[in-house]
Amino acid sequence: MLASRFYNSDHRRSLPVIVCLHGFLGDSDDWAQCVEFLADYPVLCIDLPGHGRSKNVHCADFKSCCDQISNVLSHQVPEQAPIVLVGYSMGARIVMAGLANEYFSAFNIKLLICESGHFGLDDEEHKKQRLINDKVWANRFSHETIETVLEDWYQQIVFQSLSDAQKTDLVRKRAKNFGSSVASMLLATTLAKQDFLLDILKTSSVSIHCICGDKDKKFKQLNASSGLPYTCIQQVGHNVHIEDPQAFTNIVKSNVRALSLDAT
Incomplete structure (x- = not known):
């Protein structure tokens, strides 16, 4: 459970x-x-x-x-x-x-x-592009050190309001995750699906x-x-x-x- x-x-x-x-x-x-x-x-x-x-x-x-x-x-x-x-x-x-x-x-x-x-x-082409994008991230989470991937993850536009200090703190906090586990969840619940x-x-x-x-x-x-x-x-x-x-x-x-x- x-x-x-x-x-x-x-x-x-x-x-x-x-x-x-x-x-x-x-x-x-x-x-x-x-x-x-x-x-x-x-x-x-x-x-x-x-x-x-x-x-x-x-x-x-x-x-x-x-x-x-x-x-x-x-x-x-x-x-x-x-x-x-x-x-x-x-x-x-x-x-x-x-x-x-x-x-x-x-x-x-x-x-x-x-x-x-x-x-x-609501657009199939956008879904296809999103799935491609999320598969790239999932592959990175699965095969690279999680700190490296997180540093790039928090450079995405959606996080642009965060300060450098806030991003550094998030990388530190989120690094306790297992890369393969979050990769699996990312693909299971991707916006593309x-x-x-x-x-x-x-x-x-x-x-x-x-x-x-x-x-x-x-x-x-x-x-x-x-x-x-x-x-x-x-x-x-x-x-x-x-x-x-x-x-x-x-x-x-x-x-x-x-x-x-x-x-x-």
């Missing part, structure tokens, strides 16, 4: 459980600062396949990953307790796929917070709120054109919950209150 950390578990029978899914190369510890600002809520942080304490766990595709997440939820979350899914980047794409394809239908999902999550490519989910999400009975950083021009535009409710946080980039955890959690809490989940 996927590794997880449950915080403030004494609240789990009276409040919605906030379930956090990290991004590529991350782990459950990435949510530590957010957990501090969510002290009044039960918070479940899951290590996704190939990452953190789940680095030796693998998945084949989006469905098998969602099935593994469901297994954690079935063991950790009280039956029919309201659940708030919070996903960042890869984690956001996985939970969007799970929601759109009803992989989480056994659970009482009330709200999805999607941070810097791509809704999917993700369906275009936006149309389905817009008709979902689950409330959805997107979050992006003002410095992240790509995802700012994606959210603005999506038709879904979203908040753009000023002075931060792609990883909002790390760069400004208080602003991020304020949005989570305001959306929970708007659905009156606190009273459940």
Whole structure:
């Protein structure tokens, strides 16, 4: 089973459980600062396949990953307790796929917070190019020293808002990953294999709120054109919950209150 950390578990029978899914190369510890600002809520942080304490766990595709997440939820979350899914980047794409394809239908999902999550490519040529690109990265993660690959990984445009010091720190933190494990996860959940989910999400009975950083021009535009409710946080980039955890959690809490989940 996927590794997880449950915080403030004494609240789990009276409040919605906030379930956090990290991004590529991350782990459950990435949510530590957010957990501090969510002290009044039960918070479940899951290590996704190939990452953190789940680095030796693998998945084949989006469905098998969602099935593994469901297994954690079935063991950790009280039956029919309201659940708030919070996903960042890869984690956001996985939970969007799970929601759109009803992989989480056994659970009482009330709200999805999607941070810097791509809704999917709707052009086959773009998917082909993305798969080629991700295969190159996966090959590098599998065969080169992870520090070398990470130094190049964080030079990508999506991370341009990070300072050199922040990039150096991320390389140090992410170097504990196994290259072959993250490579496997990258190919299993590549954007090239993700369906275009936006149309389905817009008709979902689950409330959805997107979050992006003002410095992240790509995802700012994606959210603005999506038709879904979203908040753009000023002075931060792609990883909002790390760069400004208080602003991020304020949005989570305001959306929970708007659905009156606190009273459940």
